[in-house]
Each structure stands twice: as C-alpha cells, then as structure tokens.
Amino acid sequence: MRLETRKLLDKAFSGLGLISIAVMAIALLLILTPIVWRGSKAFIFKGTIEHRRVMLELFDRGNPEKFNQESADAAAARAPVYQMMEAFEAEMKAMDRKKRKEYKAPFREVENALEELLGPMPGQRTPVLLRQRYGQTRWDRALVKLHETLYSEEWDYSNADAMGVLVEKPRVDFFTGTELEPLFQYLEDYLPEMMQPKTTFYYQFITDKSKDSHIFGGIWPEVLGTIYLTIGAMIFAIPMGVIAAIYLCEYAKEGRIISFIRICISTLAGVPSIVFGLFGLAFFLNTIQVSDSKSVLAGSLTLSLLILPTIIRSSEEAILAVPRAYKEASLGLGASRWHTVLTVILPAAMPGILTGIVISMGRAAGETAPIIFTAAVSVGAPLKIWETLSQPTPALPWNIYNLCTEHEAVDEIRHVQYGMVFTLVAIVLLLNLAAILMRARISKKLRG
Template identity: 65%
Template sequence: MNLKTRKILDRAFAGSGVFSILLMTAALVVILVPMLIRGWGAIYFTATVEHRHLMLERFDRGNPERVADELNSTRETRAPLYRMITEFEKQLETSDSESRKRYTTPLRELKKAIHDLLGPAPGAIRPMLMRDQYGQMRWGRALVKLRNVLYREEWDYSDPTRGGIKALKPRAAEFTGTPVEPLCAYLENNLTDMMLPRRTLYWQFLTDNSYDSHFFGGIWPEILGTFYLAVGAMLFAIPLGLIAAIYLTEYARETRLIGMLRTCISTLAGVPSIVFGLFGLAFFINTLKVSSSKSVLAGSLTLALMILPTLIRASEEAIRAVPHTYKEAALSLGAGRWHTVMSVILPAALPGILTGIVISMGRAAGETAPIIFTAAVSVGKPLALWQVFSQPTPALSWNIYNLATEHEAVDEIRHVQYGMVLVLVSLVLILNLAAIILRARVSKRLKG
C-alpha cells in the first residue's frame, strides 16, 4: 500500500472512533430530550377549567369565587350542547321505532364522547369513579377527545394480509336533519370558551397524592417511596462497604482468602438484578421473615446487597488515591494504624468516598428489578417513617413500568409517566453530576 492510502485509512480509523463517540452523545440526547421535555409537560401545561375545578374541590387550592365564575361561564357556553341533545331525545321518544333504532346507538356514543371531553352533563347524577366526575384537565388531551366527538373511528379488516386500516367518519353526517346536526360545529368553534385553557404551573405534581389510580394528582407517594428505599439501602450498605474497603486497602495482606473475597465481591457485582429480587424474596421475606410480605425494609436490604460491590470498589479507589505521604506522616508521629485510618486517611478520602456513595445511591434509586418482589406496589399512600418496617411502597422506578404497561388507560396518563421518568432521571443525573464535580475538585486538591 502506498503512503496516501495508509494515511486515508488512518484518518478513517480516527474518524470511526470520533463517530462512535458522537453516536453515543447523540443517543444520550435522543433518550434524554423527549423525557425532559414531555416530563416538564407534566408540571407546566395548558390546564382547562376542569383542572382548576378539581384543584379547588380536592386540594382546596385556587380562588373559589373566580373558579365559580369560570364554571358558570363555561356552563353557559356548554348549555346549548345539552339542549340540542335533550331536544333530540324528546323528538326520538315521539318518533317511530325505525328512527329510534337508527339513532339510539350513535346518540349514546356521542353522549359518551362528550362526557369524556366535558365531564358529566349538568344535572346528571354524580358518577362513582373520580375519573368520570371531571372533564379533561389538559388542553392537549381535550383536543384528542374533541376529535373523538367529531369523528368516529372505523377499522377496516377486509384485507387480511395487512392489519386493520383506520378511517375517520365525521359524526355530524350520522345526524343529518336532526337537532343534533349543528352540535359538532358548535363544539368545535366554542371549545375554548367551554374549557378556558390557560398555561398553568402545577408544581404540586411533585408533592400531591395520586387519586383514582394516577388519573389525578401527583406522584408524592412514589417520590417518598424511592427516597425511603434508596436511603434505607445506603444505611445498610455504607457501614459494610466502608469497613470492607478500609480492611481491603489498609489491613489485608494478599492471601488466598483475600483473593477469594475479591472474587466474591466481583461476583456479587455481576449477579443479574432480577436474581437479587428473587433472593430478597426467598431469603429476607420467606426465610428471615423481616416482614410478613413485601416491605420497604426487605427492599432496602436487597438493594443494599446489590450496591455493596459498587460502594466497596469506589471507596477502595478513594482510599488508594490518598497519597502515601499522608499515611507515613501520621505513622511517624506515633499514631496507631486505626488512628491513622480514622483521623488521616478517611478525611482525606472522604470526598472520593462521597462520590461513590452518591453514585450508588443513584443506582439504588433507579433499580427496579430487585424491588419488584420485595418492596413495590403500584398504588399506595405515602408511608410514615414507622411504616417502612412492615409496609410496601410505590416507587418511581416500579410505577414507571407499571403505568406504562399495566395501567388500564396507558394513553390517558402519559404525562404522569413522563413526569415520573423526569423526576427519576433528573434525580439520578443530579446525583451523578454532583459526583463528577466532587471528583474534579478532589483530583485538583490531591494534585496540588
């Protein structure tokens, strides 16, 4: 090969490295950006009057008179809708059975669609389920529901080689020549006046309880549960990890036993997280019976086991990074070994150890698999401190999974899911950022 080709190959080689790093950065951006943007949408969004109604009724927030005024004005703009429907219903009662048969189902579907959008009709009996008691809280969802009122989805399965093909049929066409015919146009033109959308900062999303399986309210129980689990795990793991790290760096000689210990630590680091979950179930709950069934305590213990190796390694590294001169100076002043460790080495290694603690805490907060069988439930109240020994808790990580896959109306509560992801991801990233900054300062200090 001549030199030119070799140079080109060399460039291409460097280019492929840069390309893969760029790709990694792009992956990070692509994954983070939708979560951050849509997660922020759970807190800052265009809320309708229904949201303010709910806030007033359930949380005692907002100005009662103003909300009452708004409700009155929306009731007035909504009134013609319901008038059209009642008029048509009356007309149907007196008409022949043929047209009654023809209109009953479409009318019922129309009323259902309107109920989904605006909430219960005035004067109707208050429904049992909370989700049926209010109209759409969020303007974005309201527009989706508006489309459901205006159009009926029809699926065409006539071609078996492909999946069903969706077609939208305008509802107004079903009611030509009836009093309901102008309803759709009226709704479309006046929806803003019926819902009074306004940009709202609902920061209480973070501190409110959830209502009616996360249809309403915030994610406080999940945040608190994650906090308990992570802090609990750290409480168990920090002493064990620190002592192990001190022993391995300062006391242990490289015997076969210590070699085995190190192998065990790295084995522990490699155990799949779901296996930790099963072990927590089989050992902490079924054998030790730390609690009668799932509990925060069992979950914390399981998580503690999982983060132990990370913690040991990080602390070991931090202790090894302390310059030898520190130790030698302390020993030459007559300090014993334990004394040296406690008063010289640990303080010097502390920022590095903190880095490890912070990173493992992020990991404990984000893990899902170990707590599925040991601590997590999908719906629950925020726990008091003394309940952690016996009660299971909802947690951010578990509920992200649960709401995104097992909830009865996954699409209705996308914003809650994104909100949880935002909170969890920013929690973990902030912890990691803190660790990165801490480490940068440490390395500067140890150098200088």
C-alpha cells in the same frame, strides 16, 4: 515506520475519537430530548377548567371566586350543548319505534363521548369513580376526545384478502336533519369557551398524591418511596462497604482467603439485579421476615446488597490511591493504626469514596428488579418515616413500568408516565452532579 504513515495513523485515530464522541453526544441527545420534552408536559401544559376543578375540589388549591367565575362562563358555553341534546331526546320520543331504535345507540355513543370530554352532565348523579367526575383536564386530551365525539371509527373489511382499513365517519352525517345536527359544529367552534384552556405550570405534580390511580394528581408517593429506598440502601451499604474496604486494604493479610473474598465481591457486582430481587424475597421476607409484607426496609436491604460491591471496590481503590508516605508518616509519629485510618487515610480517600457512594446512589434510585418483590406496589399512600419499617411503597422505576404495561387506562395518562421518567432521570442526574461538586470541593480542601 515512515513519518507520513505515522502522522496519517495519528490523524485517523483522532478522527475516530471525534466521531465516537459525536455519536455518543447524538445518542445522548436522542435519549434525553424526548424525555425532557415529553416529561416537561406533565408540568407545563394547557390546563382546562376541569383541571382547575380537580385542583380545587381534590387538592383545595386555587381561587374559588375566580374559579366560580370561569366555571360559570364554561357552563354558559356548554348550556346550548345540553339544550340540543334535550331537544333531540324530545324529538326521539316523538319518532316511531323503528326509527327511535336506529338512533338510540349512536346517540348513546355521542353522550358517552361528551361525558368523557366535559364530565358528567348537569343534573346527573355524581359518579362513584373519581375519573368519571371530571372532564378532560388537559387541552391536548380534550382535542383527542373532541375528535372522538365528532367522528366515529369504522373499519372497512370489503377487501377480503387484506386487513381492514380505518374509516372515520363524521357523526354529523348520521344526524343530519335532526335537532342534534348543529351540535357538532357548535362543539368544534366553541370548545375553547367550554373548556377555558390556560397555560398551567403544575409544579405540584411532584408533591401531590395521586388520585384514582394516577388519573389525577401527582407522583409524590413514588418520589418519596424512591427517596426512602435510596437513603435506606445507603444507611446499610455505606458503613458496611467502607468498613469492608478498610479491612481489605489495611488490616487483612494478603493471601488466598483475601483474594477469594475479592473474587466473590467482583462476582457479586456482576450478578443480575433480578437475582438480588428474588434473593431479597426469599431471604429477607420469607426466611427472616424483616416485615410482615413487602416493605421499604426489605427493599432497602436488598438494594444495599446490590450496591455493596460497587461501594467496596471504589472505596478500596480510593484507599489504595492514598500515598504510602501519608500512612508511614502518621505511623512514624506514633499514631495507632486505627487512628491513622481515621484521621489520615480516610480523609485523603474521601473524594474517591464519595464518588463511588453517589454513583451507587444513582443506581439504587433507578433499579427496578430488586424492589419488585420486596418493596414496590402500584398504588399506595406516601409513608411516614416509621412506616417504612413495615409498609411497602410505590417507587418511580417500578411505577413507570407498571403504568406502561399494566394500567387499565394507559393511553389517557401517558403524560404521567413521561413525568415520572423525567423526574427519575432528573433525580439521578442531580445525584451525579452532587457527586462531581462534592468531589471537587473536597479535593480542593485537601490540596489546601
């Protein structure tokens, strides 16, 4: 090959490499930016007076005196709203029957929208459902609800050949000339006074229990559940995996059976996770019944099976990478095989083994399919450590899925969903970071 051609090929190759790295970096940015950006909104947002009311009443947090002051200010700003509504109700009573009927339903709609925005009206009985006891806790949601109060949505179906078109009608037009007319302008002008928005750093989002299935509060049961499941999986998988790897490398005689076992392990690593989930249900729960219901224990066992192959393979690689001379020197000094493994081979292989372990920890934390049938529930309290043996738990991966597909009020609580995604990704990244640091430290120590 001519020299120029070679140079050209060389350049083309490095160019290709650069491009693929750039594409990867962009992809990573595209994935991570929205996660971080939207996820951070679960923690840092403009909280309204209702948020502080929730904090004070449900979580016993905040300064009651300051809150009462703010609450009085908000109530003062809200008072004209309720006065206008009362005045309109009085006006309605004076109307003739037909006209009253005409106004009744639209007025009811305004009332409902206002209740969603501001919470129950003064003098109203406390609703049983928590979600109805408070107004909008977040300023962004409050603006959405304000819009819903100001405009009614109607669909224009006049073109019979096409789908309808959304028409937003200002509600004020309907109520022009009545006592309710000034209400809409007032709402638009005085919403900040009524809601008292303040930039809030709600770091307790991670450590608070959820209230009324995630409509208020945080995600502690999910975080704790994820931690339990991951640690549980490690407790089962690490000893089994490392011992199996030692056996395969140091004790077993190469032969058909061993290579068959290796093939089995590789196959196990490729089995889809939902199969592990179903196996866990069929075996751990229905056959040997490790617990009466789904439980963290059953979930951990299932997850440990899932990550076992990774741990065995990475430990095996690490053990095989230990120079033969180490082992021979140890054996030559008269150390027993067991002693050699324990004091020479394992410490030397430790960085590799640890990397494998931490990477599979990240996998265990993020897996959904194996825990659907064995451990995960959509609502539950944070468990105490001994309760993990018999009780199921919410867990981040499953609850993210549950919130976005099954929750009845999903559009209201998108921020919780993003907050969960952010937290899960952060946990996995932190675990991986820990792996890198640990590996670096141990390698340094070994090199002396």
